[in-house]
Amino acid sequence: MIDLNMSDILETIHMIDEENLDIRTITMGISLLDCADSDPKKACDRIYEKIVRKAEHLVKTGEDIEREYGIPIINKRISVTPISMILAASGGDPILYAKALERAAIEVGANYLGGYSALVQKGFAAGDEALIRSIPEALSVTDHVCSSVNIGSTKAGINMDAVALMGQIIRECAEKTADRECVAASKLVVFCNAVEDNPFMAGAFHGAGEPDCVINVGVSGPGVVRHALKKIPDANITEVAKLVKNTAFKITRVGQLVANEASRRLDVPFGIVDLSLAPTPAVGDSVAHVLEEMGLEQCGAAGTTACLALLNDAVKKGGVMASSHVGGLSGAFIPVSEDAGMIDAARRGCLTIEKLEAMTAVCSVGLDMIAVPGDTPADVISGIIADEAAIGMVNSKTTAVRIIPAVGKKPGEELDYGGLFGQAPIMPVNTASPAKFIARGGRIPAPLQSLKN
Amino acid sequence: MRAVITVVGKDTVGIFAKVSTFCAERNVNINAVSQTVLEDLFCMMMQVTMDTSEVAFGEFADAIKAYGEENNLAIHAMHEDIFNAMHRI
Structure with missing residues (x-):
């Protein structure tokens, strides 16, 4: 006989049908550390290729699980290594990287892609400031890319130069997309104590201590x-x-x-x-x-x-x-x-x-x-x-x-x-x-x- | 794999027959059934095995849901593991 009872089963179905129970996101974290190249264009090509290769089946798999288990999975997302790290090694115009991420997100059908990010809690390293200053442009020419900047932590304190800069950057994001409900500012998060395995947007990025590819839910x-x-x-x-x-x-x-x-x-x-x-x-x-x-x-x-x-x-x-x-x-x-x-x-x-x-x-x-x-x-x-x-x-x-x-x-x-x-x-x-x-x-x-x- | 089918709707003649025929036509084996009528609401839960069926479970789940809608019944077919996960430690 069935070892589940009717009330348990109906409770589960009721949670899904009437009470909006869902899986908010399956987020695939992808390391881009191996995509750095002395030629920025090649680095962008490698980024695009790696994301598309790793996340090729992400959306389809999410949809299959959704159907078989009867539980809605609202978003299928991708998080990547903070782009400032790749920019530090590969150089070039940061917007090229944003566009490569956008193309990859569209190709695999992901709802959002996070990681146009920089971690500057103790100060700006190579690539950080250029990336941060490019955020308004990057978020206004893309729809799927999300950005985050970590400006403080319990161990490092708060980088007040970055705090000052982020106030201006947020304003620029809003001004650049004033005709679209200032949407760019909604895709940018300023963190203290940012976590490396966050599956939620807009603040998701794939931390340097994470494995090559990982699934977070x-x-x-x-x-x-x-x-x-x-x-x-x-x-x-x-x-x-x-x-x-x-x-x-x-x-x-x-x-x-x-x-x-x-x-x-x-x-x-x-x-x-x-x-x-x-x-x-x-x-x-x-x-x-x-x-x-x-x-x-x-x-x-x-x-x-x-x-x-x-x-x-x-x-x-x-x-x-x-x-x-x-x-x-x-x-x-x-x-x-x-x-x-x-x-x-x-x-x-x-x-x-x-x-x-x-x-x-x-x-x-x-x-x-x-x-x-x-x-x-x-x-x-x-x-x-x-x-x-x-x-x-x-x-x-x-x-x-x-x-x-x-x-x-x-x-x-x-x-x-x-x-x-x-x-x-x-x-x-x-x-x-x-x-x-x-x-x-x-x-x-x-x-x-x-x-x- | 094992799945659970639930059927809820206004009690009429032949609900059980319709749902079990739907399963039989797709070679889905019924292992156990629990069924009751609360006032005039028909509630049934079936545990089925999909192993003998050539239909992919996702397609089967969509098809039986649509079949339910045609017959004024709320039918869900879901992988058994979601219930085990939620209600069994």
């Missing part, structure tokens, strides 16, 4: 967690945490299954499962609604940070046992434009940038997909980056800033991306100037790892 499922919590409206918080843990375990087991299967079929080693609650703008797939289900009138209310801390921790505790290797960003994401509940809270003024900043101290990443007024100066953006990086540096966690100056728009208006990127209500920013602080340059020294109060 990011799961999702805020809708499933919210639905589970609905069943215990009066339970105490201990029970809430336990239920989130149990639910995260189930979600992650599916992620691990898909990761194993993709790894086997593609004959590429399995890297990690990213234990993430990644929202989408779809109704019923919101992290903000999970927090509201815990008892907040609206996300952003007093208590939001505490609820998010509980959620983030319980997701990790449940997920860790369900997966053989955990990595990436792992935790709850709070991208404002990609979360129906956050969009709603931001529109009503209940959720502010300052509250989001506090939330990032206890959750997976950082200030994510936030639109700010188009006239926000570069040094204010740099100030926001510095604050966010400081939270990550001191707390030994990844933090990030993906902020979009909405050129020509003011608070009350919105950027509308459609699809997974959703709508970004423009949030007011405190514009008191940090210009002098940002202009100083230099480095914030790495923090003490003891005396932790």
Whole structure:
């Protein structure tokens, strides 16, 4: 007789059909270190050839698994070695590399390709500054390429020269694509403590310590967690945490299954499962609604940070046992434009940038997909980056800033991306100037790892 | 490989016959069946083996889903491992 019972089976089907359970991404990490060449054009050809060879079957394999297991796999993505490293060895115009990556992504049918990146937490090496200065152009002439820059870490401190530069670069990205909802800025992440095995965009890159080729998987499922919590409206918080843990375990087991299967079929080693609650703008797939289900009138209310801390921790505790290797960003994401509940809270003024900043101290990443007024100066953006990086540096966690100056728009208006990127209500920013602080340059020294109060 | 087929829909005459005939025509072997009617809702779960079938499982899953839609039934055919992963430690 069947050793599964009907209610278990129906629960799984219900999670997929009604509660938006999905695998958010299968991301193939590909090392490009062996593609360097003294001729930049040859290096670009080798990059294109290697990506296409390795990822040839990625999309088809993802679709096959999707059909056979009945679980949607939303994105098939690629992450590559930070291009600044290849640029350092091969030289030439960085845009050539961006175009090679774009061609490769289109050829294999990947949704996004991340790794137009530089790691400058301690300073700029050869290739880094040229790559960073090319980011606005690279992201405006490509659709699939994503970029990230790591400007700080707990061990190195914060590179304030890079912080100052990134404020300008983000503005340039927005200005160059002002006629397309400033989309280039949405494909650029500024990190502190960036991880090398992140499967999520726009911040994915394939770190130097990774194998030649690897499969990383990011799961999702805020809708499933919210639905589970609905069943215990009066339970105490201990029970809430336990239920989130149990639910995260189930979600992650599916992620691990898909990761194993993709790894086997593609004959590429399995890297990690990213234990993430990644929202989408779809109704019923919101992290903000999970927090509201815990008892907040609206996300952003007093208590939001505490609820998010509980959620983030319980997701990790449940997920860790369900997966053989955990990595990436792992935790709850709070991208404002990609979360129906956050969009709603931001529109009503209940959720502010300052509250989001506090939330990032206890959750997976950082200030994510936030639109700010188009006239926000570069040094204010740099100030926001510095604050966010400081939270990550001191707390030994990844933090990030993906902020979009909405050129020509003011608070009350919105950027509308459609699809997974959703709508970004423009949030007011405190514009008191940090210009002098940002202009100083230099480095914030790495923090003490003891005396932790 | 083993798969689980679930069938949910308004109870009418012949649902079991339709689904089992659909499987038989494609040489899909039924190992076990569990079925009940809750109020007037027909719920059935079948465990099947695909090894004898020449149809690729992905195609079979798409076809039986479409067949369900034609007959006002929600039919899912999914690899058994997804349920084992989620509900068995």
